[in-house]
Amino acid sequence: MYWDGGGWMWMMAIAPLVWIALIGLVVWAVIRLSQNTSRTGGEAGSRDHGMPGRESAEEILDRRFARGEIDAEEYTQARGHLARHRPEP
Numbered sequence: 001m002y003w004d005g006g007g008w009m010w011m012m013a014i015a016p017l018v019w020i021a022l023i024g025l026v027v028w029a030v031i032r033l034s035q036n037t038s039r040t041g042g043e044a045g046s047r048d049h050g051m052p053g054r055e056s057a058e059e060i061l062d063r064r065f066a067r068g069e070i071d072a073e074e075y076t077q078a079r080g081h082l083a084r085h086r087p088e089p
Contacts, residue, residue, distance in 0.1 A: 057082050058079070
């Protein structure tokens with residue numbers, strides 16, 4: 001019925017472990033979210049520079065042509081325009 005005084009020792013031992021686990025979880029979440037952002041593009045560079053990110057203009061154009069959103073004439077014209085205005089690496 002009476003406590004023998006040992007219960008508070010468990011609390012003193014568990015409390016720091018809970019804080020360590022909580023801080024570890026926050027650090028893990030920040031790292032995980034930053035990796036997902038760079039993997040999906042976010043503010044990162046594009047594939048043209050060897051970095052994962054957004055689709056290049058050519059990839060978007062190819063996809064639109066494959067879906068039938070643009071015809072062959074528009075596709076050829078846009079490809080030529082992209083080739084003429086491609087920035088130097």
